Amino acid sequence: MTVRLLRACSPFSSRVALILALLFAFSFAASADVAVPQLSGSVVDETGTLSSSNIAALSQKLRDFETRKGSQIAVLIVPTTQPETIEQFSIRVAEAWKIGRRKVDDGAILVVAKNDRHLRIEVGYGLEGALTDVTSRRIIDEIITPKFRSGDFAGGIADGVERMMRVIDGEPLPVPSRSVNFAHNLDDLVPVFAVALFTSIGVGGFFRAILGRLLGSLLTGGIIAAVAWLILGSFGLAVALGALGFVIGFIADLFSAMGPGTGSSRRGSWSSGSSGGGWSSGSSSSDSGSFSGGGGSFGGGGASGSW
Structure with missing residues:
Protein backbone atom coordinates (compact mmCIF):
# COMPACT_ATOMS: atom_id res chain seq x y z
CA MET A 1 0.00 0.00 0.00
CA THR A 2 2.77 2.44 0.96
CA VAL A 3 4.79 1.56 -2.14
CA ARG A 4 1.77 2.15 -4.41
CA LEU A 5 1.15 5.56 -2.78
CA LEU A 6 4.75 6.67 -3.29
CA ARG A 7 4.63 5.62 -6.93
CA ALA A 8 1.43 7.61 -7.43
CA CYS A 9 2.94 10.69 -5.83
CA SER A 10 6.22 10.52 -7.73
CA PRO A 11 5.05 12.16 -11.03
CA PHE A 12 3.24 14.85 -9.04
CA SER A 13 6.38 15.61 -7.02
CA SER A 14 8.46 15.86 -10.17
CA ARG A 15 6.05 18.37 -11.66
CA VAL A 16 6.07 20.42 -8.45
CA ALA A 17 9.86 20.42 -8.39
CA LEU A 18 10.00 21.53 -12.03
CA ILE A 19 7.54 24.37 -11.41
CA LEU A 20 9.47 25.52 -8.35
CA ALA A 21 12.72 25.46 -10.32
CA LEU A 22 11.20 27.55 -13.09
CA LEU A 23 9.76 30.04 -10.62
CA PHE A 24 13.17 30.36 -8.96
CA ALA A 25 14.85 30.94 -12.32
CA PHE A 26 12.32 33.60 -13.29
CA SER A 27 12.62 35.36 -9.95
CA PHE A 28 16.40 35.35 -10.22
CA ALA A 29 16.26 36.86 -13.70
CA ALA A 30 13.76 39.49 -12.55
CA SER A 31 16.03 40.51 -9.70
CA ALA A 32 19.13 40.95 -11.90
CA ASP A 33 20.77 44.36 -11.62
CA VAL A 34 20.13 46.97 -14.29
CA ALA A 35 23.04 47.10 -16.72
CA VAL A 36 25.13 50.27 -16.67
CA PRO A 37 24.48 52.10 -19.98
CA GLN A 38 27.36 52.78 -22.31
CA LEU A 39 28.97 56.20 -21.90
CA SER A 40 28.00 57.49 -25.33
CA GLY A 41 28.07 61.17 -24.39
CA SER A 42 28.11 63.56 -21.47
CA VAL A 43 24.29 63.27 -21.43
CA VAL A 44 22.82 59.75 -21.65
CA ASP A 45 19.03 59.58 -21.69
CA GLU A 46 17.60 56.05 -21.71
CA THR A 47 14.02 57.31 -21.35
CA GLY A 48 13.57 59.80 -24.18
CA THR A 49 12.80 62.52 -21.65
CA LEU A 50 15.10 65.14 -23.16
CA SER A 51 14.76 66.40 -26.71
CA SER A 52 17.70 66.31 -29.08
CA SER A 53 18.07 70.08 -28.72
CA ASN A 54 18.08 69.76 -24.91
CA ILE A 55 20.82 67.13 -25.09
CA ALA A 56 22.88 69.12 -27.61
CA ALA A 57 22.71 72.33 -25.56
CA LEU A 58 23.54 70.60 -22.28
CA SER A 59 26.35 68.57 -23.85
CA GLN A 60 27.92 71.72 -25.26
CA LYS A 61 27.71 73.45 -21.89
CA LEU A 62 29.39 70.49 -20.17
CA ARG A 63 32.08 70.32 -22.86
CA ASP A 64 32.83 74.02 -22.48
CA PHE A 65 32.98 73.63 -18.70
CA GLU A 66 35.45 70.75 -18.98
CA THR A 67 37.64 72.75 -21.37
CA ARG A 68 37.69 75.72 -19.01
CA LYS A 69 37.83 74.03 -15.61
CA GLY A 70 39.02 70.49 -16.32
CA SER A 71 36.28 68.87 -14.26
CA GLN A 72 33.81 66.49 -15.89
CA ILE A 73 30.07 66.30 -15.20
CA ALA A 74 27.81 63.65 -16.73
CA VAL A 75 24.03 63.18 -16.70
CA LEU A 76 22.27 59.82 -16.82
CA ILE A 77 18.50 59.26 -17.00
CA VAL A 78 17.20 55.70 -16.68
CA PRO A 79 13.69 54.32 -16.17
CA THR A 80 14.55 52.46 -12.97
CA THR A 81 17.44 51.17 -10.86
CA GLN A 82 15.40 48.38 -9.29
CA PRO A 83 16.12 46.04 -7.59
CA GLU A 84 19.05 48.21 -6.50
CA THR A 85 18.74 51.48 -4.66
CA ILE A 86 19.81 54.54 -6.60
CA GLU A 87 22.89 54.79 -4.36
CA GLN A 88 24.00 51.27 -5.30
CA PHE A 89 23.34 51.83 -8.98
CA SER A 90 25.03 55.26 -9.07
CA ILE A 91 28.28 54.01 -7.60
CA ARG A 92 28.33 51.22 -10.20
CA VAL A 93 27.88 53.86 -12.90
CA ALA A 94 30.68 55.96 -11.38
CA GLU A 95 33.04 52.98 -11.27
CA ALA A 96 32.25 52.08 -14.89
CA TRP A 97 32.34 55.56 -16.42
CA LYS A 98 35.28 56.97 -14.39
CA ILE A 99 34.18 60.57 -14.86
CA GLY A 100 36.83 63.13 -13.90
CA ARG A 101 40.56 63.33 -14.35
CA ARG A 102 42.79 60.55 -13.14
CA LYS A 103 44.39 61.34 -9.75
CA VAL A 104 42.38 64.59 -9.59
CA ASP A 105 39.05 62.74 -9.29
CA ASP A 106 37.07 65.85 -10.18
CA GLY A 107 34.02 64.17 -11.66
CA ALA A 108 30.33 64.30 -10.77
CA ILE A 109 27.31 62.42 -12.13
CA LEU A 110 23.66 63.38 -11.93
CA VAL A 111 21.61 60.17 -12.05
CA VAL A 112 17.82 60.29 -12.48
CA ALA A 113 15.61 57.19 -12.14
CA LYS A 114 12.45 58.59 -13.69
CA ASN A 115 9.94 55.83 -12.95
CA ASP A 116 11.26 55.43 -9.39
CA ARG A 117 11.09 59.22 -8.88
CA HIS A 118 14.56 59.14 -7.36
CA LEU A 119 17.73 61.01 -8.24
CA ARG A 120 21.27 61.29 -6.98
CA ILE A 121 24.37 63.46 -7.37
CA GLU A 122 27.44 61.20 -7.19
CA VAL A 123 30.62 63.12 -6.37
CA GLY A 124 34.26 62.18 -7.01
CA TYR A 125 36.89 62.32 -4.29
CA GLY A 126 38.41 65.52 -5.60
CA LEU A 127 35.15 67.50 -5.41
CA GLU A 128 33.94 66.37 -1.99
CA GLY A 129 35.37 69.53 -0.41
CA ALA A 130 33.20 71.79 -2.59
CA LEU A 131 30.26 69.67 -3.73
CA THR A 132 29.62 68.33 -0.21
CA ASP A 133 26.79 66.03 0.79
CA VAL A 134 24.89 68.99 2.23
CA THR A 135 25.42 71.14 -0.85
CA SER A 136 24.42 68.30 -3.16
CA ARG A 137 21.25 67.75 -1.15
CA ARG A 138 20.37 71.44 -1.34
CA ILE A 139 20.84 71.44 -5.10
CA ILE A 140 18.47 68.48 -5.33
CA ASP A 141 15.84 69.85 -2.95
CA GLU A 142 15.93 73.52 -3.92
CA ILE A 143 16.82 73.47 -7.62
CA ILE A 144 16.00 70.16 -9.29
CA THR A 145 13.01 68.50 -7.62
CA PRO A 146 10.69 71.55 -7.65
CA LYS A 147 10.90 71.57 -11.46
CA PHE A 148 10.60 67.79 -11.64
CA ARG A 149 7.33 67.98 -9.69
CA SER A 150 5.93 70.36 -12.28
CA GLY A 151 7.04 68.07 -15.12
CA ASP A 152 9.93 70.26 -16.28
CA PHE A 153 12.66 67.63 -16.37
CA ALA A 154 14.81 69.46 -18.91
CA GLY A 155 14.72 72.66 -16.85
CA GLY A 156 15.43 70.85 -13.59
CA ILE A 157 18.43 69.03 -15.01
CA ALA A 158 19.81 72.11 -16.77
CA ASP A 159 19.45 74.29 -13.65
CA GLY A 160 20.87 71.59 -11.40
CA VAL A 161 23.91 71.10 -13.62
CA GLU A 162 24.39 74.87 -13.78
CA ARG A 163 24.45 75.09 -9.98
CA MET A 164 26.86 72.15 -9.78
CA MET A 165 29.22 73.93 -12.15
CA ARG A 166 29.05 77.14 -10.13
CA VAL A 167 29.91 75.25 -6.94
CA ILE A 168 32.79 73.38 -8.61
CA ASP A 169 34.12 76.69 -9.96
CA GLY A 170 34.88 77.66 -6.37
CA GLU A 171 37.12 74.63 -5.85
CA PRO A 172 40.84 75.14 -6.64
CA LEU A 173 41.66 72.42 -9.16
CA PRO A 174 44.64 71.80 -11.45
CA VAL A 175 44.54 73.85 -14.64
CA PRO A 176 43.21 71.82 -17.60
CA SER A 177 45.92 70.48 -19.87
CA ARG A 178 46.24 72.26 -23.20
CA SER A 179 47.09 68.96 -24.87
CA VAL A 180 44.50 67.95 -27.41
CA ASN A 181 41.88 65.30 -26.73
CA PHE A 182 41.21 63.89 -30.18
CA ALA A 183 37.84 62.41 -29.18
CA HIS A 184 36.55 65.67 -27.72
CA ASN A 185 37.86 67.81 -30.59
CA SER A 283 31.25 68.24 -39.30
CA SER A 284 27.71 67.21 -38.39
CA SER A 285 28.67 64.42 -35.99
CA SER A 286 26.96 64.54 -32.60
CA ASP A 287 28.35 64.21 -29.09
CA SER A 288 27.53 60.51 -29.16
CA GLY A 289 30.68 58.43 -28.92
CA SER A 290 32.96 61.48 -28.49
CA PHE A 291 32.92 61.64 -24.70
CA SER A 292 34.89 59.48 -22.30
CA GLY A 293 35.79 59.48 -18.65
CA GLY A 294 39.25 60.54 -17.60
CA GLY A 295 39.87 57.85 -14.99
CA GLY A 296 38.41 59.58 -11.92
CA SER A 297 37.53 57.71 -8.72
CA PHE A 298 34.46 57.90 -6.50
CA GLY A 299 33.90 56.95 -2.88
CA GLY A 300 30.16 57.33 -2.41
CA GLY A 301 30.06 61.06 -1.67
CA GLY A 302 27.02 63.03 -2.73
CA ALA A 303 23.31 63.03 -1.93
CA SER A 304 20.01 61.49 -3.02
CA GLY A 305 16.48 62.77 -3.23
CA SER A 306 13.02 62.12 -4.61
CA TRP A 307 10.04 64.03 -5.95
Whole structure:
Protein backbone atom coordinates (compact mmCIF):
# COMPACT_ATOMS: atom_id res chain seq x y z
CA MET A 1 0.00 0.00 0.00
CA THR A 2 2.77 2.44 0.96
CA VAL A 3 4.79 1.56 -2.14
CA ARG A 4 1.77 2.15 -4.41
CA LEU A 5 1.15 5.56 -2.78
CA LEU A 6 4.75 6.67 -3.29
CA ARG A 7 4.63 5.62 -6.93
CA ALA A 8 1.43 7.61 -7.43
CA CYS A 9 2.94 10.69 -5.83
CA SER A 10 6.22 10.52 -7.73
CA PRO A 11 5.05 12.16 -11.03
CA PHE A 12 3.24 14.85 -9.04
CA SER A 13 6.38 15.61 -7.02
CA SER A 14 8.46 15.86 -10.17
CA ARG A 15 6.05 18.37 -11.66
CA VAL A 16 6.07 20.42 -8.45
CA ALA A 17 9.86 20.42 -8.39
CA LEU A 18 10.00 21.53 -12.03
CA ILE A 19 7.54 24.37 -11.41
CA LEU A 20 9.47 25.52 -8.35
CA ALA A 21 12.72 25.46 -10.32
CA LEU A 22 11.20 27.55 -13.09
CA LEU A 23 9.76 30.04 -10.62
CA PHE A 24 13.17 30.36 -8.96
CA ALA A 25 14.85 30.94 -12.32
CA PHE A 26 12.32 33.60 -13.29
CA SER A 27 12.62 35.36 -9.95
CA PHE A 28 16.40 35.35 -10.22
CA ALA A 29 16.26 36.86 -13.70
CA ALA A 30 13.76 39.49 -12.55
CA SER A 31 16.03 40.51 -9.70
CA ALA A 32 19.13 40.95 -11.90
CA ASP A 33 20.77 44.36 -11.62
CA VAL A 34 20.13 46.97 -14.29
CA ALA A 35 23.04 47.10 -16.72
CA VAL A 36 25.13 50.27 -16.67
CA PRO A 37 24.48 52.10 -19.98
CA GLN A 38 27.36 52.78 -22.31
CA LEU A 39 28.97 56.20 -21.90
CA SER A 40 28.00 57.49 -25.33
CA GLY A 41 28.07 61.17 -24.39
CA SER A 42 28.11 63.56 -21.47
CA VAL A 43 24.29 63.27 -21.43
CA VAL A 44 22.82 59.75 -21.65
CA ASP A 45 19.03 59.58 -21.69
CA GLU A 46 17.60 56.05 -21.71
CA THR A 47 14.02 57.31 -21.35
CA GLY A 48 13.57 59.80 -24.18
CA THR A 49 12.80 62.52 -21.65
CA LEU A 50 15.10 65.14 -23.16
CA SER A 51 14.76 66.40 -26.71
CA SER A 52 17.70 66.31 -29.08
CA SER A 53 18.07 70.08 -28.72
CA ASN A 54 18.08 69.76 -24.91
CA ILE A 55 20.82 67.13 -25.09
CA ALA A 56 22.88 69.12 -27.61
CA ALA A 57 22.71 72.33 -25.56
CA LEU A 58 23.54 70.60 -22.28
CA SER A 59 26.35 68.57 -23.85
CA GLN A 60 27.92 71.72 -25.26
CA LYS A 61 27.71 73.45 -21.89
CA LEU A 62 29.39 70.49 -20.17
CA ARG A 63 32.08 70.32 -22.86
CA ASP A 64 32.83 74.02 -22.48
CA PHE A 65 32.98 73.63 -18.70
CA GLU A 66 35.45 70.75 -18.98
CA THR A 67 37.64 72.75 -21.37
CA ARG A 68 37.69 75.72 -19.01
CA LYS A 69 37.83 74.03 -15.61
CA GLY A 70 39.02 70.49 -16.32
CA SER A 71 36.28 68.87 -14.26
CA GLN A 72 33.81 66.49 -15.89
CA ILE A 73 30.07 66.30 -15.20
CA ALA A 74 27.81 63.65 -16.73
CA VAL A 75 24.03 63.18 -16.70
CA LEU A 76 22.27 59.82 -16.82
CA ILE A 77 18.50 59.26 -17.00
CA VAL A 78 17.20 55.70 -16.68
CA PRO A 79 13.69 54.32 -16.17
CA THR A 80 14.55 52.46 -12.97
CA THR A 81 17.44 51.17 -10.86
CA GLN A 82 15.40 48.38 -9.29
CA PRO A 83 16.12 46.04 -7.59
CA GLU A 84 19.05 48.21 -6.50
CA THR A 85 18.74 51.48 -4.66
CA ILE A 86 19.81 54.54 -6.60
CA GLU A 87 22.89 54.79 -4.36
CA GLN A 88 24.00 51.27 -5.30
CA PHE A 89 23.34 51.83 -8.98
CA SER A 90 25.03 55.26 -9.07
CA ILE A 91 28.28 54.01 -7.60
CA ARG A 92 28.33 51.22 -10.20
CA VAL A 93 27.88 53.86 -12.90
CA ALA A 94 30.68 55.96 -11.38
CA GLU A 95 33.04 52.98 -11.27
CA ALA A 96 32.25 52.08 -14.89
CA TRP A 97 32.34 55.56 -16.42
CA LYS A 98 35.28 56.97 -14.39
CA ILE A 99 34.18 60.57 -14.86
CA GLY A 100 36.83 63.13 -13.90
CA ARG A 101 40.56 63.33 -14.35
CA ARG A 102 42.79 60.55 -13.14
CA LYS A 103 44.39 61.34 -9.75
CA VAL A 104 42.38 64.59 -9.59
CA ASP A 105 39.05 62.74 -9.29
CA ASP A 106 37.07 65.85 -10.18
CA GLY A 107 34.02 64.17 -11.66
CA ALA A 108 30.33 64.30 -10.77
CA ILE A 109 27.31 62.42 -12.13
CA LEU A 110 23.66 63.38 -11.93
CA VAL A 111 21.61 60.17 -12.05
CA VAL A 112 17.82 60.29 -12.48
CA ALA A 113 15.61 57.19 -12.14
CA LYS A 114 12.45 58.59 -13.69
CA ASN A 115 9.94 55.83 -12.95
CA ASP A 116 11.26 55.43 -9.39
CA ARG A 117 11.09 59.22 -8.88
CA HIS A 118 14.56 59.14 -7.36
CA LEU A 119 17.73 61.01 -8.24
CA ARG A 120 21.27 61.29 -6.98
CA ILE A 121 24.37 63.46 -7.37
CA GLU A 122 27.44 61.20 -7.19
CA VAL A 123 30.62 63.12 -6.37
CA GLY A 124 34.26 62.18 -7.01
CA TYR A 125 36.89 62.32 -4.29
CA GLY A 126 38.41 65.52 -5.60
CA LEU A 127 35.15 67.50 -5.41
CA GLU A 128 33.94 66.37 -1.99
CA GLY A 129 35.37 69.53 -0.41
CA ALA A 130 33.20 71.79 -2.59
CA LEU A 131 30.26 69.67 -3.73
CA THR A 132 29.62 68.33 -0.21
CA ASP A 133 26.79 66.03 0.79
CA VAL A 134 24.89 68.99 2.23
CA THR A 135 25.42 71.14 -0.85
CA SER A 136 24.42 68.30 -3.16
CA ARG A 137 21.25 67.75 -1.15
CA ARG A 138 20.37 71.44 -1.34
CA ILE A 139 20.84 71.44 -5.10
CA ILE A 140 18.47 68.48 -5.33
CA ASP A 141 15.84 69.85 -2.95
CA GLU A 142 15.93 73.52 -3.92
CA ILE A 143 16.82 73.47 -7.62
CA ILE A 144 16.00 70.16 -9.29
CA THR A 145 13.01 68.50 -7.62
CA PRO A 146 10.69 71.55 -7.65
CA LYS A 147 10.90 71.57 -11.46
CA PHE A 148 10.60 67.79 -11.64
CA ARG A 149 7.33 67.98 -9.69
CA SER A 150 5.93 70.36 -12.28
CA GLY A 151 7.04 68.07 -15.12
CA ASP A 152 9.93 70.26 -16.28
CA PHE A 153 12.66 67.63 -16.37
CA ALA A 154 14.81 69.46 -18.91
CA GLY A 155 14.72 72.66 -16.85
CA GLY A 156 15.43 70.85 -13.59
CA ILE A 157 18.43 69.03 -15.01
CA ALA A 158 19.81 72.11 -16.77
CA ASP A 159 19.45 74.29 -13.65
CA GLY A 160 20.87 71.59 -11.40
CA VAL A 161 23.91 71.10 -13.62
CA GLU A 162 24.39 74.87 -13.78
CA ARG A 163 24.45 75.09 -9.98
CA MET A 164 26.86 72.15 -9.78
CA MET A 165 29.22 73.93 -12.15
CA ARG A 166 29.05 77.14 -10.13
CA VAL A 167 29.91 75.25 -6.94
CA ILE A 168 32.79 73.38 -8.61
CA ASP A 169 34.12 76.69 -9.96
CA GLY A 170 34.88 77.66 -6.37
CA GLU A 171 37.12 74.63 -5.85
CA PRO A 172 40.84 75.14 -6.64
CA LEU A 173 41.66 72.42 -9.16
CA PRO A 174 44.64 71.80 -11.45
CA VAL A 175 44.54 73.85 -14.64
CA PRO A 176 43.21 71.82 -17.60
CA SER A 177 45.92 70.48 -19.87
CA ARG A 178 46.24 72.26 -23.20
CA SER A 179 47.09 68.96 -24.87
CA VAL A 180 44.50 67.95 -27.41
CA ASN A 181 41.88 65.30 -26.73
CA PHE A 182 41.21 63.89 -30.18
CA ALA A 183 37.84 62.41 -29.18
CA HIS A 184 36.55 65.67 -27.72
CA ASN A 185 37.86 67.81 -30.59
CA LEU A 186 36.71 65.54 -33.41
CA ASP A 187 33.87 67.84 -34.40
CA ASP A 188 36.30 70.76 -34.74
CA LEU A 189 39.19 68.77 -36.20
CA VAL A 190 37.43 67.57 -39.35
CA PRO A 191 36.45 71.00 -40.76
CA VAL A 192 39.78 72.50 -39.68
CA PHE A 193 41.63 69.75 -41.53
CA ALA A 194 39.49 70.40 -44.62
CA VAL A 195 40.26 74.13 -44.46
CA ALA A 196 43.96 73.36 -43.99
CA LEU A 197 43.94 71.14 -47.07
CA PHE A 198 42.23 73.79 -49.16
CA THR A 199 44.52 76.55 -47.88
CA SER A 200 47.73 74.61 -48.44
CA ILE A 201 46.84 73.72 -52.04
CA GLY A 202 44.65 76.58 -53.18
CA VAL A 203 45.43 79.78 -51.29
CA GLY A 204 49.02 78.69 -50.72
CA GLY A 205 49.57 78.71 -54.45
CA PHE A 206 49.26 82.49 -54.44
CA PHE A 207 52.03 82.86 -51.83
CA ARG A 208 54.25 80.32 -53.56
CA ALA A 209 53.89 82.17 -56.86
CA ILE A 210 55.05 85.41 -55.21
CA LEU A 211 57.60 84.19 -52.65
CA GLY A 212 58.76 80.95 -54.19
CA ARG A 213 57.97 77.36 -53.30
CA LEU A 214 59.84 77.20 -49.97
CA LEU A 215 58.93 80.57 -48.46
CA GLY A 216 55.39 80.42 -49.81
CA SER A 217 54.83 76.97 -48.29
CA LEU A 218 56.30 78.10 -44.96
CA LEU A 219 54.00 81.13 -44.84
CA THR A 220 50.99 78.98 -45.71
CA GLY A 221 51.87 76.48 -42.98
CA GLY A 222 52.21 79.31 -40.46
CA ILE A 223 48.77 80.68 -41.34
CA ILE A 224 47.21 77.22 -40.99
CA ALA A 225 48.91 76.73 -37.61
CA ALA A 226 47.66 80.09 -36.32
CA VAL A 227 44.06 79.40 -37.38
CA ALA A 228 44.16 75.88 -35.90
CA TRP A 229 45.50 77.27 -32.60
CA LEU A 230 42.65 79.79 -32.40
CA ILE A 231 39.97 77.19 -33.14
CA LEU A 232 41.27 74.10 -31.33
CA GLY A 233 43.32 75.69 -28.54
CA SER A 234 46.02 73.05 -28.92
CA PHE A 235 49.56 74.19 -29.73
CA GLY A 236 50.73 70.68 -30.59
CA LEU A 237 47.89 70.03 -33.01
CA ALA A 238 48.27 73.49 -34.54
CA VAL A 239 51.96 72.83 -35.25
CA ALA A 240 51.12 69.43 -36.73
CA LEU A 241 48.47 70.89 -39.05
CA GLY A 242 50.81 73.72 -40.05
CA ALA A 243 53.57 71.25 -40.90
CA LEU A 244 51.09 69.13 -42.85
CA GLY A 245 49.96 72.19 -44.79
CA PHE A 246 53.57 73.05 -45.62
CA VAL A 247 54.32 69.51 -46.86
CA ILE A 248 51.12 69.22 -48.92
CA GLY A 249 51.67 72.58 -50.59
CA PHE A 250 55.33 71.93 -51.29
CA ILE A 251 54.69 68.45 -52.73
CA ALA A 252 51.70 69.66 -54.74
CA ASP A 253 53.91 72.20 -56.50
CA LEU A 254 56.53 69.55 -57.21
CA PHE A 255 53.95 67.25 -58.80
CA SER A 256 52.53 70.16 -60.79
CA ALA A 257 56.00 71.09 -61.99
CA MET A 258 56.66 67.52 -63.15
CA GLY A 259 53.33 67.26 -64.94
CA PRO A 260 52.76 68.20 -68.59
CA GLY A 261 50.23 70.91 -67.76
CA THR A 262 50.81 74.59 -67.04
CA GLY A 263 49.31 76.97 -64.49
CA SER A 264 45.80 76.36 -65.78
CA SER A 265 46.02 72.64 -65.11
CA ARG A 266 47.46 73.44 -61.69
CA ARG A 267 44.41 75.51 -60.90
CA GLY A 268 42.26 72.58 -61.91
CA SER A 269 44.05 70.36 -59.44
CA TRP A 270 43.61 72.94 -56.67
CA SER A 271 39.89 73.10 -57.39
CA SER A 272 39.45 69.34 -57.26
CA GLY A 273 41.42 69.17 -54.02
CA SER A 274 39.13 71.64 -52.31
CA SER A 275 35.83 70.29 -53.59
CA GLY A 276 35.83 66.90 -51.91
CA GLY A 277 32.28 66.21 -50.79
CA GLY A 278 33.24 63.88 -47.95
CA TRP A 279 34.07 66.60 -45.42
CA SER A 280 30.57 67.96 -44.89
CA SER A 281 29.27 64.81 -43.22
CA GLY A 282 32.08 64.79 -40.64
CA SER A 283 31.25 68.24 -39.30
CA SER A 284 27.71 67.21 -38.39
CA SER A 285 28.67 64.42 -35.99
CA SER A 286 26.96 64.54 -32.60
CA ASP A 287 28.35 64.21 -29.09
CA SER A 288 27.53 60.51 -29.16
CA GLY A 289 30.68 58.43 -28.92
CA SER A 290 32.96 61.48 -28.49
CA PHE A 291 32.92 61.64 -24.70
CA SER A 292 34.89 59.48 -22.30
CA GLY A 293 35.79 59.48 -18.65
CA GLY A 294 39.25 60.54 -17.60
CA GLY A 295 39.87 57.85 -14.99
CA GLY A 296 38.41 59.58 -11.92
CA SER A 297 37.53 57.71 -8.72
CA PHE A 298 34.46 57.90 -6.50
CA GLY A 299 33.90 56.95 -2.88
CA GLY A 300 30.16 57.33 -2.41
CA GLY A 301 30.06 61.06 -1.67
CA GLY A 302 27.02 63.03 -2.73
CA ALA A 303 23.31 63.03 -1.93
CA SER A 304 20.01 61.49 -3.02
CA GLY A 305 16.48 62.77 -3.23
CA SER A 306 13.02 62.12 -4.61
CA TRP A 307 10.04 64.03 -5.95
